Structures are given as structure tokens and as C-alpha cells.
Amino acid sequence: MSTETQKKLKVAQFCDNYGPGSNGLMYAVQQLEGNLLDAGHEVIVVAPAATGPNPHYGRPGRTEIRLPSILVAHMPTKVATSRRFRKTLKQLEQMQPDVLHVHGLGPVGLLGIWAAKRLQIPTILTWHTDFEAYADHYRKVLPYLIPLVHAFIAYNGGELLTREDLKQARADFANYPRNVATLLGVCRKMLETADVVTSPSPKTASRCQLICPGLDVQVIPNGVNPLPGTAEVDRGPIGKAPKLLYAGRIAPEKGIDRLLDAFELVRLSYPQAHLTVVGDWAPYPKIAKRLEAARDAGYVSIPGEFPRDELGQFYASADLFVFPSLTDTQALVLHEAALAGLPIVSVDPELQLVIKPGSNGMVTQPAPEAFAAGIMQLLQNLKSRRFAKKAAKTSRKLAGKWSIESQAQAMLDLYQELAAR
Incomplete structure (x- = not known):
């Protein structure tokens, strides 16, 4: 009309x-x-x-x-x-x-x-x-x-x-x-x-x-539209120190423990890998304690909560978006990540509007071991320039529909x- x-x-x-x-x-x-x-x-x-x-x-x-x-x-x-x-x-x-x-x-x-x-x-x-x-x-x-x-x-x-x-x-x-x-x-x-x-x-x-x-x-x-500074990021093959990102609300139902458990397993094969968790982590003491310990150990960053229009810096600098939640109903962060050209590993089989398994991401079982295996498989694939370029193109194409x-x-x-x- x-x-x-x-x-x-x-x-x-x-x-x-x-x-x-x-x-x-x-x-x-x-x-x-x-x-x-x-x-x-x-x-x-x-x-x-x-x-x-x-x-x-x-x-x-x-x-x-x-x-x-x-x-x-x-x-x-x-x-x-x-x-x-x-x-x-x-x-x-x-x-x-x-x-x-x-x-x-x-x-x-x-x-x-x-x-x-x-x-x-x-x-x-x-x-x-x-x-x-x-x-x-x-x-x-x-x-x-x-x-x-x-x-x-x-x-x-x-x-x-x-x-x-x-x-x-x-x-x-x-x-x-x-x-x-x-x-x-x-x-x-x-x-x-x-x-x-x-x-x-x-x-x-x-x-x-x-x-x-x-x-x-x-x-x-x-x-969802691309966040500032993300639309033209040129995605290439990853190096020895891959950068993983989670951005979103931090709460028990968001699977943060699952993510941290999986990342500990990932680090056994990728000891230089780094995880950034963006969001307000203070309201839940048990989660905060675990995130602070990982930060103090040097392999996790917890910069806190940022206005949405300032999140582009985190998407632009990441190599892979990791999504441990089973409770989201659309997950706008998946769209933000895809619009930034990021590949995605998720545990939710019902949220695949912007994920084409095998092309720009993976959907795994929710067990930390399966989540970690999916992350490591995608990191292995992303060592290929051809795969990395194709994954970025697919992510942006899928998310661009919405x-x-x-x-x-x-x-x-x-x-x-x-x-x-």
C-alpha cells in the first residue's frame, strides 16, 4: 500500500x-x-x-x-x-x-x-x-x-x-x-x-x-539493518588466534555457562583463541563470578553493555559469532552478526532465518561438547579463504531479507x- x-x-x-x-x-x-x-x-x-x-x-x-x-x-x-x-x-x-x-x-x-x-x-x-x-x-x-x-x-x-x-x-x-x-x-x-x-x-x-x-x-x-562500521568489513581466513563473540542479554537462560564450558574445550585445540562477551554481566552474581575469573585468566573480555549503535566495533573485529541460547524467539543479535558478515555457531535448531548450516554456520546439539565441536569445525573451515568469503556473503544475503x-x-x-x- x-x-x-x-x-x-x-x-x-x-x-x-x-x-x-x-x-x-x-x-x-x-x-x-x-x-x-x-x-x-x-x-x-x-x-x-x-x-x-x-x-x-x-x-x-x-x-x-x-x-x-x-x-x-x-x-x-x-x-x-x-x-x-x-x-x-x-x-x-x-x-x-x-x-x-x-x-x-x-x-x-x-x-x-x-x-x-x-x-x-x-x-x-x-x-x-x-x-x-x-x-x-x-x-x-x-x-x-x-x-x-x-x-x-x-x-x-x-x-x-x-x-x-x-x-x-x-x-x-x-x-x-x-x-x-x-x-x-x-x-x-x-x-x-x-x-x-x-x-x-x-x-x-x-x-x-x-x-x-x-x-x-x-x-x-x-x-534489522547493519550496525555502523560492519557492512563493508572484508572477511578473510582466520589465523592462530581466532576471536569469538557473544553479544546480548546475559542471564541464566541465555546459556552463558554452556558457552564458557564449550570455550574451555575449544581452547584445548586453539589456546590463543579469545572470547568477548558483550552485555551487562553484573545482575547475576554466579555468572559474573565465572566471567570475572575467565577475564582474569586472560582469555575472555567482558567490556559490559553498550548502546546498540556502538556495538559495531565488536562485530567488526570478531571472526565468529557464538550463540548458546535456546530461549530466544528471533535473536536480533544473529541478524546483526550475519549483516556484519560473521559466520555463526548456534545451539538452537529452530532459529535459522540467517543460518545455512555448512555454508555460513553450524547448528549443534546444546551439550557443551557438541557446541565446542561445532565451533572447532567452523574454525577449521574458516582457515580457507574461499570458505570465509563465501560464508560472509551468505550471512549478509540471508540477513538482508529482513x-x-x-x-x-x-x-x-x-x-x-x-x-x-
Whole structure:
């Protein structure tokens, strides 16, 4: 649809994870905000009150509704309480958004689905979460979410969610712990109620369909462009001191222990190899202790967290990107690495948008021994100039399919389609 014929829209974005820590979901939402504002549309952001990156704050056409929130113990995460939900519904009724876009499964997402149902506003729900990983690694959040779910039932008057819904969910998801089954029931209700469900990868779409069999899910990957200083890096054969890179959020569910275990094995064959781990490593003491020990031993660098537009220096100087996580739903860092021409070794067989095994990377079993073997095999291949050049070309070609511009237009077209209903 041409921009000349598009209606100017007002889109409300509901996001549960909007600081204080940075994360891929928040980046994806903020990218959408920028796309909408750049195209002349208006944006309403509904999120927990929190500090953190907020690049579009104060831009004309942008409004924030920040909800009272509480900090989750020992995590860089804030969860909205149910206070001011009714007030927010009234605000939204007065603001009259054309489309609501809900991101995720927390209290703010639930509020967004409730607002859509009550105010009869077309709604997109984008599912960013691998719920299996969420339930396994974020159990600290469950004690905050479950009381909010029960409070929501008490005051939504059965309009969206009832106790019978939760009772049925606990029966349908009986193989899960009670609290997890309760949240799965909430997730199912949200998925069933939204007009359109999207996900950033086939992996996440399959997770939605496990909760809601037969659900129609549109896969719209988040767009990524080359980081400054990476597009023209000339990739050649590696030497005796290969440089490995991991960039991203550092947390238990990201597989950092797996990476360090594997790298210790790699160093047996490549004693001069060096690993750089970019991200905020301080919040998790056990991980921090291990990273500090590796840094002090001289074979790992931990420069900390950097703004995204300053990450190019790390991608440009690396020889290989290593990805130890099984819990990501698209992993924008894989796209950043591929756009920099880096080959990739990953342990997640469901995230292969930018990986062609044998050509520009490898996907291994998650055991550290298998991960290390894959890394060493790719390092061996990268000693060939021909292979290194081909791998760089393949990485850039695959990642180039998912530019910010193309993916922004896909989502803007979907907004227009919904608003016209």
C-alpha cells in the first residue's frame, strides 16, 4: 500500500518489558514506535513505570501511559500492578486509538486485550516469548503475576477472564505446575481474543499453536539493518588466534555457562583463541563470578553493555559469532552478526532465518561438547579463504531479507488493514 493512500493512524503499543534492563522485546517495540512516528502516525505507549532506554521520549505524536510497577527481586525487570487499569481504560476511550498492538503475556498485555474487547478496537497480539523457557527460567516472576491474575478476575467482571477459564486451563495443562497452567490459561484467552496474532519467527508461532491448536499465526520477523562500521568489513581466513563473540542479554537462560564450558574445550585445540562477551554481566552474581575469573585468566573480555549503535566495533573485529541460547524467539543479535558478515555457531535448531548450516554456520546439539565441536569445525573451515568469503556473503544475503524498511512496511500494512475493518 503506498504511503500516499494510507490513513494516518493512532496505534497503542502495550509492552510489559520496557525497562529498566534492555532486551530484544523492548528494542522491537521501540523500533515499531520509530517506524510509526517517521511515517507520520501517532503512538501511545502503555508500559510499567521504569527507567531505561527510551529513544523516542518527547517526540511529537507520542504519548506515554506509565503504570505503577514493582521491581522483581534480583532481576532487571519491573511488573505493572493492577492499579490504574480502569483509569487507563478511560484514557484510551478518550484517545480513540485505531489499533491496539499487544506484546506479550504480562499484566500490561492483559490490559491491552481487555481494552480491545471493551472498546471494540482492532487488536494485534505479537507473541515474543518462548513460554517453556519463560516458565523454567523466570519463576521469580510467577509470584508477582499470579496474584495480579486473580485480582484481574475480580474486577473485570467476567468480561475477558473468569475463574472457570483458569479451572479449565489447569485441567487442560495438567502436566504443568499449577501456577504455570494458570498463566497458560491467560495466554490462551489472550490468543483467542486478539483479531490477529503475529510472531517474529516460526519457532514462536509453533509455541502459540501448542497453547492454541489450529491458531492462525502470521510470521513477521523484526527488521534489522547493519550496525555502523560492519557492512563493508572484508572477511578473510582466520589465523592462530581466532576471536569469538557473544553479544546480548546475559542471564541464566541465555546459556552463558554452556558457552564458557564449550570455550574451555575449544581452547584445548586453539589456546590463543579469545572470547568477548558483550552485555551487562553484573545482575547475576554466579555468572559474573565465572566471567570475572575467565577475564582474569586472560582469555575472555567482558567490556559490559553498550548502546546498540556502538556495538559495531565488536562485530567488526570478531571472526565468529557464538550463540548458546535456546530461549530466544528471533535473536536480533544473529541478524546483526550475519549483516556484519560473521559466520555463526548456534545451539538452537529452530532459529535459522540467517543460518545455512555448512555454508555460513553450524547448528549443534546444546551439550557443551557438541557446541565446542561445532565451533572447532567452523574454525577449521574458516582457515580457507574461499570458505570465509563465501560464508560472509551468505550471512549478509540471508540477513538482508529482513531489513528494517521491509519489515516496518509489512507491519504498517497490517495496521492499515485492521484499522479499515
